[in-house]
Each structure stands twice: as C-alpha cells, then as structure tokens.
Amino acid sequence: MDLLQNTVRPYAWGSPTAIPTLLGVAPTGEPQAEMWMGAHPGAPSHLDRGAGPVPLTDVIAADPEGELGAATVRAYGPRLPFLLKLLAAASPLSLQVHPDLAQAAEGFAAEEARGVPVDAPHRNYKDRNHKPELLCALTPFEGLCGFRPAAESAALLAGLDVDGLAPYVDILRASPEDRALREVLTAVLTADRDVVAATVALVAAALERLAAEEGGSGARDPYTPYASLTRHYPGDPGVIAAMLLHHVRLQPGEALYLGAGVPHAYLDGLGVEIMANSDNVLRCGLTPKHVDVPELLRVVRFESGPPHLLRPEADGGEEVYAAPVGEFRLSRLLPVADGGPQALPGGAPRVLLCTDGRVVLRDTDSGAELALERGQSAYAGASERLQVSGEGTIFRATVAV
Structure with missing residues (x-):
C-alpha cells in the first residue's frame, strides 16, 4: 500500500475552494475542478517506494499481473481499468455523451486512419474504450441527465412563450418520441448560430420574467437550472438542448450512474467520481470546444427514462454502489x-x-x-x-x- 500524490486539474468550471477545503490546504484563488487518482496517462498518480516518486502507470507496467491480479489482466489488459476523481463544479460543465465500446473502437480507428493527431482539438476519440461513470455526492449536487419524456419537454419549452421554440414544441408533441428527440436535437445543433443565439437570449429574458413573477416562491422550480446556463453560456444552443433533460438533485451519499449515449451535464457540487479509464467525450453544447454533430447523433441514445440513481447497499462491512x-x-x-x-x-x-x-x-x-x-x-x-x-x-x- 502506497500513499498517492495526485494531480488537481484547474478547469475553468471548477470550484476554487471545495477541493482545497477537503484536502486541508489553502486555496490558490484558481479553479480546482478535478483531482485524479489512478493511472490515466494524462495525469497519473505518483507513489514512492523508496527511490523517489514514480508514476503509477510505470509501477503497473513493470509488473501488471502482480499489481492488478491475473483476473483483471485477463479481462482488461495490463492497465488499471478505472479512474477515481474528486470533482468540484462551481459552474456548469459541457453537455456531453460517451460512446459504447463498439462506437469507441470504430471512431478511434477512423480518426487514426485519417491521421488526426490524438491531441488535436477536433479529435473525438482519444482511445478505444468506453466511459461509463458514476458520481457519488459528498455535498448537495445538481446535474442534468437523460432525456425527459417528450411531452414534458414540450410543456417546459411552451411555458417560456418564446416564438423561436414553437417549432420544437410542435415536433415534441406530434412525432413518436425517439424521432421527436432526434429531430429537435438535430435542429437545435444545426440551425443558424445567429438565429439560435437570438432565441437563447429570449429564453434568458423569459426566465428572468418568470423569476420576477414568482418572487422566489420556488414555484418556477422546473426552470431554475436553465437560468444558470444562460448566464454562463449566452447564445449557446446547448441551453435549448439541456431543456430536454431531467434535472437531478443528489443528497450526500446518493449517486448517479451514466451509461453510453446518455446526454448529461454536471452543474454544481462536490462528489467522488469513478469511470472506466477513458477520455472519450462527444459534446452537445455549453462549451467553446469542438462539437461534431454527425458523430454526436451516431452516439446519442434517443430514448427517455428516469435517471439511474443509486443508493448504497450493504455488503458485509461496506456500502456498495x-x-x-x-x-x-x-x-x-x-x-x-x-x-x-x-x-x-x-x-x-x-x-x-x-x-x-x-x-x-x-x-x-x-x-x-x-x-x-x-x-x-x-x-x-x-x-x-x-x-x-x-x-x-x-x-x-x-x-x-
């Protein structure tokens, strides 16, 4: 057993105080978004067995079966198959999905064949692996996850009384659900950016109007998370896409599981996150980064359903998610x-x-x-x-x- 030295990633959406408070160190004033614990090549943990700090990737590579066990090596190869993180969000993360194993292998092979550098900003697939993930809240935690029923999304959009949303409302009310969700997401992400930006500005104004009318009573609760999105990402089409998703609130100890193809975005809070050891992300919006709409539409699962919430289950002396x-x-x-x-x-x-x-x-x-x-x-x-x-x-x- 070895004490780990871990890297903290300073992504812009991170909280400047949550991770330093947990670690018992002084904040730097900069955002501290994720602390990585594991053997991801992008930021492996280090340990010291007497000869100075060594990356955990190197320790495992020197004796894969001894470190991982024969069963793990047979199942997942000579590498640690998971990555553990502390995640501290102070503002919304990008709206995103992850591929399944087949999609990741196909996408990686295609980009390799085209000669796209792995570190290119427009590259979608950094590896051949899928990225299922689970987040357990340490503080009250909010996020968006999975499509809500089309009829609910239609009612939410209609309640804003914004003309630019009317075509989406009509599609959500008239088409079979899977087709309606696909058509609306495609229309939002492929529309003229200036037109979408103008609609999102009207959405922001409508949210402000509803907030003033309710006077803080809480009756406008279905719209609460989206006001934050319009402030952080003015004019972004991801604001409209996000309104198709469930709003999730986790209490400390509760967890959320995210499988392949499920659109999601974390909004606020501190949690322990674990995932398959991959960096494959396809973004839908709420980001200045690359959005590959055709590839995204290949990966998204256009089906509604409740978020996959988990509560710990007793197993011996542990509580298991x-x-x-x-x-x-x-x-x-x-x-x-x-x-x-x-x-x-x-x-x-x-x-x-x-x-x-x-x-x-x-x-x-x-x-x-x-x-x-x-x-x-x-x-x-x-x-x-x-x-x-x-x-x-x-x-x-x-x-x-």
Missing part, C-alpha cells in the same frame, strides 16, 4: 463503533480515498501501517491483504472481476 459494469466497483466504509479493524477485500487493485476523519490501513502480512487523513488516498495492489481501522470514512475503488 452497484453499477452494471466490470471496469469499476465503488464502495464506502463508514466509521465503525469501535474504530475497527475491518478487512478490506483483495484480489484486485484498489484506490482508497479518505473523505472524512482519519483511518489507518494495515498490511496483515508485513504489519506495515499507513494513516490516511481527510483528502488523502492510497493505492494497494491485488495481492496485498489489508485491514482498516479508525473513525473515518473511506471510498474503495476497485475492479468488479
């Missing part, structure tokens, strides 16, 4: 009455993150111990047998093999 993927498994261990010790299952690689209090990890073979304070994390290889004790909360990220 059961996601339908094998690349990752996220569980939470809460403080026990007597402080432990409690065995941590092995057989696969693990990243352990302390989010509250203090815990002590003990290698039952060597007797070595490692204390984790709030905000600290550790890596343990598949063969290490561990116990945890202390009055703290930890998240355990591993592989579901």
Whole structure:
C-alpha cells in the first residue's frame, strides 16, 4: 500500500475552494475542478517506494499481473481499468455523451486512419474504450441527465412563450418520441448560430420574467437550472438542448450512474467520481470546444427514462454502489463503533480515498501501517491483504472481476 500524490486539474468550471477545503490546504484563488487518482496517462498518480516518486502507470507496467491480479489482466489488459476523481463544479460543465465500446473502437480507428493527431482539438476519440461513470455526492449536487419524456419537454419549452421554440414544441408533441428527440436535437445543433443565439437570449429574458413573477416562491422550480446556463453560456444552443433533460438533485451519499449515449451535464457540487479509464467525450453544447454533430447523433441514445440513481447497499462491512459494469466497483466504509479493524477485500487493485476523519490501513502480512487523513488516498495492489481501522470514512475503488 502506497500513499498517492495526485494531480488537481484547474478547469475553468471548477470550484476554487471545495477541493482545497477537503484536502486541508489553502486555496490558490484558481479553479480546482478535478483531482485524479489512478493511472490515466494524462495525469497519473505518483507513489514512492523508496527511490523517489514514480508514476503509477510505470509501477503497473513493470509488473501488471502482480499489481492488478491475473483476473483483471485477463479481462482488461495490463492497465488499471478505472479512474477515481474528486470533482468540484462551481459552474456548469459541457453537455456531453460517451460512446459504447463498439462506437469507441470504430471512431478511434477512423480518426487514426485519417491521421488526426490524438491531441488535436477536433479529435473525438482519444482511445478505444468506453466511459461509463458514476458520481457519488459528498455535498448537495445538481446535474442534468437523460432525456425527459417528450411531452414534458414540450410543456417546459411552451411555458417560456418564446416564438423561436414553437417549432420544437410542435415536433415534441406530434412525432413518436425517439424521432421527436432526434429531430429537435438535430435542429437545435444545426440551425443558424445567429438565429439560435437570438432565441437563447429570449429564453434568458423569459426566465428572468418568470423569476420576477414568482418572487422566489420556488414555484418556477422546473426552470431554475436553465437560468444558470444562460448566464454562463449566452447564445449557446446547448441551453435549448439541456431543456430536454431531467434535472437531478443528489443528497450526500446518493449517486448517479451514466451509461453510453446518455446526454448529461454536471452543474454544481462536490462528489467522488469513478469511470472506466477513458477520455472519450462527444459534446452537445455549453462549451467553446469542438462539437461534431454527425458523430454526436451516431452516439446519442434517443430514448427517455428516469435517471439511474443509486443508493448504497450493504455488503458485509461496506456500502456498495452497484453499477452494471466490470471496469469499476465503488464502495464506502463508514466509521465503525469501535474504530475497527475491518478487512478490506483483495484480489484486485484498489484506490482508497479518505473523505472524512482519519483511518489507518494495515498490511496483515508485513504489519506495515499507513494513516490516511481527510483528502488523502492510497493505492494497494491485488495481492496485498489489508485491514482498516479508525473513525473515518473511506471510498474503495476497485475492479468488479
């Protein structure tokens, strides 16, 4: 088991205070959006086994089966198949979707064949992998996720009384749902940008009018998240696209799972996020970055349904967030009455993150111990047998093999 040194990514949407507060360090004044824990080549964690800090990618590459276990290597190859993050949003992230495995492989191969550099700003596929993900809230957390029923979206748009939205309302009311969602999203993203920008400006004015009429009573709740979008992304067609999605509020301890093809955007809050180890994102809007509309429409699943919300389920001494993927498994261990010790299952690689209090990890073979304070994390290889004790909360990220 090794203490991890992690990179914090300063994306513009990040909170300047949430991650520093958890880590117990002074804010820099700059946004701090994500802390990455794992072996993603873009920002691998480092550990020190006596010869100075070494990237976790190098540690695993030197002995894949020893670090990951034979079952993980057979299933996912000689690399850590998941990435754990702290995510702190202070403003909306881009509206986006992720491909499934077949789409990612096809898209990656096509861009490789065209000679598109992997770091090109217009490149869609950085790797061949899919990117299912799960976010567990540490604070109240808000996001947009998955298409709401077409009739609900029609009513929401109609309630703004903006002429430019009327054609979308008609389509949503008249067409079969899957076709209606596809037609409206396509129309929004391919329309003349000046025309869309003018419509979004009228949407912003309508939202302000509704807010003034309600006087803060909360009755306008369905429109609340979209006012923020118009302020952060004036004129962006993604504002209209976002109004087709469910608004989700998570309380601490609740989680949201996102599979392939599901449009989503995180809005505000601090959470623990785990995902397959990929960087494949196709954007719909709410961003100055590249939007590849034809490829996006190939990947989006035009079907409505409730967001995939998860609450922890007891499994031995852990609470598990059961996601339908094998690349990752996220569980939470809460403080026990007597402080432990409690065995941590092995057989696969693990990243352990302390989010509250203090815990002590003990290698039952060597007797070595490692204390984790709030905000600290550790890596343990598949063969290490561990116990945890202390009055703290930890998240355990591993592989579901």
